[in-house]
Amino acid sequence: MRGFLASSIGVTCAAALALPLTLPSTTARAATPGAKTAPTTKTAPSTKTAPSTKTAAPSTKAAPNAKTAPSAEGIPGSTQSLPLAPLAADRSAAPAEREQGLTRRDVRPFSLVGVVWDDPADELHGTVQVRTRATGTTTWSGWQGVETHNHEHAADPDTMERGSGRLRGSTAPLWVGDSDGVEIRVRAESDRRAGHAPALLPEGLRLELVDPGDEPPPRGGPAEVPRATAMSAEAAAASAVNADLAPLDAAVIPELTKRQTEADLIAARGGREVVGKVRPYIGPRPRITTRKGWGADERIRERDFAYTRTVKAAFVHHSASGNNYRCSEAGSVLRSIYRYHVRSSGWRDFGYNFAVDKCGNIYEGRAGGVAKPVLGAHTRGFNANSTGIAVLGTYSSANPPKAAVTAIARLTAWKLGLYGANPRGTTYLKSGGGNLFKKGRNVRLRVISGHRDGFATDCPGSRLYDKLGKARSSSARMQGR
CATH class of the missing domain: 2.60.120 (Jelly Rolls)
Known part of the structure; x- marks a missing residue:
């Protein structure tokens, strides 16, 4: 599946945009706290941005009834x-x-x-x-x-x-x-x-x-090869950065077994580990619904992608958007939050790197590649060198479903494993400035932290926060630790 694309147009797009499976040694230009991460931040040094000219930033002054x-x-x-x-x-x-x-x-x-x-x-x-x-x-x-x-x-x-x-x-x-x-x-x-x-x-x-608009039309699954001519340049760019994991324009990145995931990571590292002798600590890659799969309108976000150096920690959030949704509506919830983040709040894109619904389904969040260290806007002061995972719902007084907690463990076992991070461990992140830690301070945090660990907030809700210990132990076990 690596590098498999739909057509000559897809090949051209991928050549301009796709990166190998992102690891600390192959990340894009870093965006550190306090750094001027422009909306035109480039991807990896060997990678070019979208094959078309920049679009004007979307206006946040939406007219009534626009x-x-x-x-x-x-x-x-x-x-x-x-x-x-x-x-x-x-x-x-x-x-x-x-x-x-x-x-x-x-x-x-x-x-x-x-x-x-x-x-x-x-x-x-x-x-x-x-x-x-x-x-x-x-x-x-x-x-x-x-x-x-x-x-x-x-x-x-x-x-x-x-x-x-x-x-x-x-x-x-x-x-x-x-x-x-x-x-x-x-x-x-x-x-x-x-x-x-x-x-x-x-x-x-x-x-x-x-x-949020209507649901995307039914698709034939991750193996389907759609016509690239039906894609906008922005959609092609958002899809091509995942080209190592799924075909261009795929609605789903398929899950892999642990052995397949290990082999994939070893191959990306140039075969430096020998299967059967030295295995990386990484969990099996979970099934992830892409932005295409949940229907993101790629035209409304900032065109270019912003990256940081690595992924040392994962911050868990709740969306605080309420629990009155069906899992079949998760795409609509995501499209609504995405539009609210960009059109109403003025952010460059969806704030979180990933989302999880209450049935345990995992979704790609901010564009730039699910395996890459995409700079999010989820934990003020600690967006650099971290990834943000939002569970759709409000968990201040309601217990999070077991499926959602399991999905956090599965996602972090894979994502943190790409960067050698131990879900049971601690790490240091430099604060970009917030209400708990001054800018520039090196802060010791758990590798899987709740939002409230980096900022004074109720997020991710007391009931979800109480489940993070279980998520850490399960994630580490999935990595083989």
Whole structure:
């Protein structure tokens, strides 16, 4: 399968973009904390970027009810961006800068909500509650809370992604399912301490309503060879960086046995280990649904890929988007979060390197290659030399499914094994700056850490965090340690 491509067009694309299985000795140009990682960061020194000219960065100022045209892959999607207004239902209502929202209204269908504001440095100290009406019915949900603190899932300070001028402050996204009516209220928290003024809301609050579009058309599986002419340049680039693992335009990267994975890694290292005598510590490669498989519209992200030196640690997150989804809807959830990260929040791409649904299915996240050290925007201060894995759902009070915890173990056993990292061990990462560790400090962290280990946050939720010990031991065992 290595190097197998569909057509002469595919071969040309792969020659320009595909890299060998990424290892610490063959990584792309490093992006360290504090480094200026431009959206035009090149891939490996021997690798060229996408075979077409750069596109303009997507605007984050989405007009109300703006509709995005279907992509070349036929997957439509849209974002409605509605400015919030002061709420003054009665005389006791708070001042406009302390309570805003929208009363019940009809809108175009959507499935995910979030709130954004102008300055990404501002924090929303207060509560956000929404209720929605299921499409085509008169049934309204109860009030649902939206996680307000999302700034810890972001690019590191002093990077080009962080300083692009396109970022907005944002809440976590909340999946609500197919809806066509919405009501929202945002209230600043009160501070009753003597001498402390009440908190005010950030400026420019807007409600983002995201329609993920339709599911990708059925495909024949990883062995299918589609016509390369049906692919956009951006889609071809996103697929070609995985060309060592699956055919161009594949919806799935197939799983391998442990022996096959070991042989693959040894071959990538030039046969320096001898099978049967010195085996690498690596788990079997799991099945991974590609960005093509879950329907990512490659046109909306930044075109080029950003890499760091290696992968020394994995940070586990929850998406805080709620648990009210079916696993068959995971692609829609991913497309919605992706659009929210890029169009609404102003990030260069999906923030996490990987996602896992509650049935244990694993998905490619940020573009650049699942085996490569892609620079994410998942753990502010520690995105360099790490990978971020988000379990879709909220696990502060709900227990994560066993399948999801097993998937974390399987994914980390393989991904960390590519870079020689021991899932039971510890490592040192240099902080890029955050609310726990000052910029430049070398911090000792577990190789599999929770988000809260690197940043003061509830993420990945107490219940999921409590399962990381089991994930570490299972991952190490899968590596053969």
